[in-house]
Amino acid sequence: MADPTLTAHTLAHDDYDRYFDVFSDALMADRREQLRERFRPVFRPERSHGVFDGTELVGVGGLMAPEITLPGAVSCPLAAVTAVGVRPGHRRRGVLTTLMRAQLDALREAATEPIAALFASEGAIYGRFGYAVGSEEARLALPRGAAFRPTVEVDPRPVREVGRTEALELLRRVHPAVADQRIGWLTRDEGAWHARVLHEETGADGTGALRYAVHPEGYALYRPKSNWTARGPAYEIHVQEVAATTPRAYATLWRHLLDLDLVGEVRWNKAAVDEPVTNLLADPRLAVRDVSDALWVRLVDLDRALRARRYSAPLDVVIEVTDSFCPWNAGRRRLRIDEDGVADVAPSDASAQLAVDTTHLAAAYLGGTSLSALGRAGLVTELGTGALRRTSRAFAAEHAPHCPEGF
Numbered sequence: 397m398a399d400p401t402l403t404a405h406t407l408a409h410d411d412y413d414r415y416f417d418v419f420s421d422a423l424m425a426d427r428r429e430q431l432r433e434r435f436r437p438v439f440r441p442e443r444s445h446g447v448f449d450g451t452e453l454v455g456v457g458g459l460m461a462p463e464i465t466l467p468g469a470v471s472c473p474l475a476a477v478t479a480v481g482v483r484p485g486h487r488r489r490g491v492l493t494t495l496m497r498a499q500l501d502a503l504r505e506a507a508t509e510p511i512a513a514l515f516a517s518e519g520a521i522y523g524r525f526g527y528a529v530g531s532e533e534a535r536l537a538l539p540r541g542a543a544f545r546p547t548v549e550v551d552p553r554p555v556r557e558v559g560r561t562e563a564l565e566l567l568r569r570v571h572p573a574v575a576d577q578r579i580g581w582l583t584r585d586e587g588a589w590h591a592r593v594l595h596e597e598t599g600a601d602g603t604g605a606l607r608y609a610v611h612p613e614g615y616a617l618y619r620p621k622s623n624w625t626a627r628g629p630a631y632e633i634h635v636q637e638v639a640a641t642t643p644r645a646y647a648t649l650w651r652h653l654l655d656l657d658l659v660g661e662v663r664w665n666k667a668a669v670d671e672p673v674t675n676l677l678a679d680p681r682l683a684v685r686d687v688s689d690a691l692w693v694r695l696v697d698l699d700r701a702l703r704a705r706r707y708s709a710p711l712d713v714v715i716e717v718t719d720s721f722c723p724w725n726a727g728r729r730r731l732r733i734d735e736d737g738v739a740d741v742a743p744s745d746a747s748a749q750l751a752v753d754t755t756h757l758a759a760a761y762l763g764g765t766s767l768s769a770l771g772r773a774g775l776v777t778e779l780g781t782g783a784l785r786r787t788s789r790a791f792a793a794e795h796a797p798h799c800p801e802g803f
């Protein structure tokens with residue numbers, strides 16, 4: 397139960413500095429002035445909520461508005477929740493709860509984005525608000541020189557390392573073409589490119605400035621981290637993003653990364669769990685993967701969310717849905733999916749064949765978790781024979797969802 401003295405409302409343009417101070421206090425952030433200026437251009441006061449104790453700003457959270465690619469390669473407006481923090485000394489009295497209430501009510505009223513998503517700092521925070529792990533990511537590590545299968549075609553056209561200005565035109569062309577096809581990838585406007593991807597500052601973890609490796613059909617962005625050992629150089633390559641419109645360009649870019657001199661290991665901390673480079677390796681065991689939660693998804697308007705994506709099989713099922721934090725989603729509805737994977741959703745009085753909370757539908761929404769697995773965990777209840785298997789098959793997606801950036 398939130399402290400009744402707390403109030404929440406959206407902010408004004410000149411609230412940016414105090415918004416940023418609360419957030420960076422909450423994150424115990426260093427390099428504050430650098431970060432303050434990096435994020436200033438993307439501050440949207442009308443999409444940023446503050447929680448106040450009297451006149452003191454004690455909690456903040458923002459919303460960005462990219463589009464996300466859903467199963468079936470369809471695009472959908474996304475409320476991307478970012479920069480959430482509560483000032484130390486004001487915690488565990490409901491500031492975050494007040495913020496989540498204000499955000500979700502505002503999203504419902506605006507009726508623009510049917511789903512919200514975030515990257516969680518800690519895994520125990522957001523489940524109570526109906527967010528669930530919708531995609532995972534792999535910390536992928538590959539040793540220098542890891543060989544590809546003999547049949548892998550690598551383009552003889554060399555990958556070139558270019559400066560930022562030259563790279564930008566290609567990045568702006570390739571990224572949307574890839575993002576349109578990849579479940580979980582987001583569109584980027586100019587502000588997003590600069591704030592989230594192209595900032596040149598040296599990484600806090602000792603990595604160097606961003607480098608741009610380009611091919612006519614793709615690019616790899618990475619930062620080197622130098623390391624000189626008694627046995628010689630063993631640099632780490634920290635990949636920020638690899639995007640390619642053809643399998644050949646993809647393989648060629650990875651070959652370039654794996655063959656860089658001075659290097660011991662190539663790492664990508666936000667790779668897809670089904671990142672294709674692991675399938676290119678002659679010895680797949682060379683790819684070490686450590687999987688963790690990535691995008692947490694909240695179905696804000698369940699019916700619109702269900703209609704927004706495409707499905708893998710026809711279906712006709714009646715589902716009883718619960719949702720304690722967003723009760724407007726609760727109730728029984730019939731979900732019908734046609735041969736093209738397009739959904740129709742309508743209220744229903746018929747007997748339910750499945751019972752599930754929106755949190756668990758959110759986990760299955762991008763296809764990252766199967767409803768069958770959630771059923772085996774006791775989180776989806778089958779009330780009609782075969783309903784879980786059929787619904788799970790329809791919710792399956794063409795590949796693992798992936799979001800290669802953080803926000």
Ligand SMILES: CC(=O)SCCNC(=O)CCNC(=O)[C@H](O)C(C)(C)COP(=O)(O)OP(=O)(O)OC[C@H]1O[C@@H](n2cnc3c(N)ncnc32)[C@H](O)[C@@H]1OP(=O)(O)O
Pocket residue numbers: 397422423477478479480481482483486487488489490491492493494514515516517518520521524
């Ligand atoms: C999308 C993003 O930006 S992720 C970044 C989130 N920010 C951070 O992690 C910065 C550091 N942490 C903080 O600022 C705060 O501790 C927050 C935002 C995580 C939580 O804020 P609070 O105002 O303390 O949360 P609030 O009081 O509303 O807690 C609601 C419930 O969640 C629980 N909870 C809150 N934070 C946590 C946590 N880190 N771990 C486990 N449970 C938590 C509370 O115990 C409470 O449970 P209850 O309802 O059973 O009593």
